[in-house]
Amino acid sequence: MAWTSEQILALAPDASSAKSxxxxxxxxxxxxxxxxxxxxxxxxxGSGKDPYQTRIELAEPAFKCSCPSRKFPCKHSLxxxxxxxxxxxxxxPGDAPPWVQEWLASRQQRAEKKAAKQEAVAAQGDDPExxxxxxxxxxxxxxxxxxxxxxxxxxxxxxxxxxxxxxxxTLNAQPYSFYEGPAARLVDAQAPGLARMVRDLAGVPxxxxxxxxxxxERLGLIxxxxxxxxxxxxxxxxxxxxxxxxxxxxxxxxxxxxQEGLRDRWMVLGQRVTEEEKLRVQRSWLWxxxxxxxxxxxxxxxxxxxxxxxxxAGTTLDAELVFYPSAFPLRALINTRxxxxxxxxxxxxxESVAEAASAYAKALAAHPWLEEFPVxxxxxxxxxxxxxxxxxxxxxxxxxxxxxxxEGWRLLALSGGAPLSIFGEWNGERLLxxxxxxxxxxxxxxx
Numbered sequence: 093m094a095w096t097s098e099q100i101l102a103l104a105p106d107a108s109s110a111k112s113x114x115x116x117x118x119x120x121x122x123x124x125x126x127x128x129x130x131x132x133x134x135x136x137x138g139s140g141k142d143p144y145q146t147r148i149e150l151a152e153p154a155f156k157c158s159c160p161s162r163k164f165p166c167k168h169s170l171x172x173x174x175x176x177x178x179x180x181x182x183x184x185p186g187d188a189p190p191w192v193q194e195w196l197a198s199r200q201q202r203a204e205k206k207a208a209k210q211e212a213v214a215a216q217g218d219d220p221e222x223x224x225x226x227x228x229x230x231x232x233x234x235x236x237x238x239x240x241x242x243x244x245x246x247x248x249x250x251x252x253x254x255x256x257x258x259x260x261x262t263l264n265a266q267p268y269s270f271y272e273g274p275a276a277r278l279v280d281a282q283a284p285g286l287a288r289m290v291r292d293l294a295g296v297p298x299x300x301x302x303x304x305x306x307x308x309e310r311l312g313l314i315x316x317x318x319x320x321x322x323x324x325x326x327x328x329x330x331x332x333x334x335x336x337x338x339x340x341x342x343x344x345x346x347x348x349x350x351q352e353g354l355r356d357r358w359m360v361l362g363q364r365v366t367e368e369e370k371l372r373v374q375r376s377w378l379w380x381x382x383x384x385x386x387x388x389x390x391x392x393x394x395x396x397x398x399x400x401x402x403x404x405a406g407t408t409l410d411a412e413l414v415f416y417p418s419a420f421p422l423r424a425l426i427n428t429r430x431x432x433x434x435x436x437x438x439x440x441x442x443e444s445v446a447e448a449a450s451a452y453a454k455a456l457a458a459h460p461w462l463e464e465f466p467v468x469x470x471x472x473x474x475x476x477x478x479x480x481x482x483x484x485x486x487x488x489x490x491x492x493x494x495x496x497x498x499e500g501w502r503l504l505a506l507s508g509g510a511p512l513s514i515f516g517e518w519n520g521e522r523l524l525x526x527x528x529x530x531x532x533x534x535x536x537x538x539x
Contacts (some may be wrong), residue, residue, distance in 0.1 A: 094435065095404075100173045102363070102536050103153075103401045105163045113170025119182055127176070127183040133192045134172045134183075140340075146172045147192045149199065151432045152402040156195050164398030235339075237282050238324070241339060244281025245318045248274060248290075252315055260304045264297040285340030288369065289314050313461060333417035338461045343416055345425060353412035353427045356380035358387065359439045360403050361468060361515040362526025364538065370394070376403040377466050377515070377526065378405055378413070378424075384440040386466040387413050387424040405527050406534035407433040420459040422466075436534040441468030441513065445489035452518060464517040467491075471511035474503035483523065494522040502537045506530045 104110035116136065116228040119125075123143045127137035132148055135143035138159065146157040146168045155169040165173075176183060188196070220285055251274045263270075271294040289310070296307045320327060320335045327335065337343070358378040365374050374391040391400040403409075410430040415421035442448040448513065451467045472483040474493070481493035481500035493516075506512060506528050516525040525537045 095173065095177050097177055099404045099406055099533060100170060100177060102404055104170055105399070109163050109167055110168065112167035113174060116171025117166055117178065119175065119179065126186050127185045128185060128188055131188055131192060132176050132183055133188065133198065136168045136171070143169050145191050147195055148173055149196065154199065155401070165401060166358060197390055230322035236461055237341070240282045241321060244278050244283050245321060246276050248286065248318055249539050252311060255311060260307055263307060268294050278479065282371070283339050285338050286314065286317065313444050317461060328419070330417060330419040334419055334459050334461065337416070337418070348416065348425060349427055351414050353414045354383065355412040356382045357408050357410055357437060358413065359408045359437050360405050361439065362536070363403060363405055364526060365399065368439070372399060372477055374399045376400070379439040379441065379468055381408065381437045381439050386422065387415070389424060389426065405536045406436045408435065408437045409433055418459060420455045420462065422435055436529060439468060441470045443470050444485045445469070445491050446487070464519055466515070467518045467523055468513065468515045472514050473509070473511050474507055476500050486511070492522045494524040497538065499525045499537045503528055506535060
């Protein structure tokens, strides 16, 4: 696909890397350039005697640079990629030098090892004895963890009762330690998901007018989750999966990959990176162009580690996704990719605000702990400018917008007063816009 400068800069790990990458997108700072059908490379003269060797495999894309930076992609990779997009004639076709070939060979070896491991897991899955052993081990671990979680729920229940007995108004004066204490005990009880829900309560009193109602709603969801966990065996299998996931249990990706997937042309509509529990969490939203179905891909990285750079907003993947078990399946992982990423396609989405609201109500009925719901409005006009941003469809119905970093102004500039396709995360109160399509191009609105 033809990458745009905007899509390339969206791969930057932070704003400073993006700025440095743009500064390096100048031919005079590079010693050499080259490319073949699948790879581009260049040598950038730094402060040392030897230039930094930078290479890009274009299919994913994947990056490698000899510089000491721990950021990924580094500024040299971004600069080289920008030059390739903006000044492709600089890159003369030819055979890759040895340092590029060695890197490609190592990537091929890793891919072969991964494929062999997947085949071994698939072969074990066909063995009834191996399946029985794995199921027995999983059941034993699950029973032990369930016992620990239930012990933690007793303490949580007492804390919730104290909150209600003392009155919601008193929570406005509580220090952070008031929430951190029960959260830490839940972590010890192997319920990190519940612990995060309790920690998040600390910010509710400072969330503005009507915080008491939001606090009561959050406390109710925590109580509902605790009660569902106590009655886990009586719930349908899909709801059990949601409860376990919300409490903090993980699902083996190897087991998940063995399940039947869903192949489609998946358009990457938005991406957001947040900090959670000393981890960087990358949320990538996909929408099936044929199935009209949304999917959420999560990628985690410790500080200094790289996140996935192969899912750029505005690109389309031909891929098979496997969805995590849920009463409202949304989270997924990529099982198989077919070919290279392509440019943006016309994803179906919702025709109106009413259709999006109806879909959200059905999702919430199936999964009451759903935090963000993906909304793709086919044709909506942004309005506002006075701090009260919204998007309005052709019928006059509207949704309020969250615009913490000027997203409303970006949408208004893109639309020019005309309707455009808008994608964002709906949290039940406001839509956080992450991208929009106007005049045939897709643009991130949160960058």
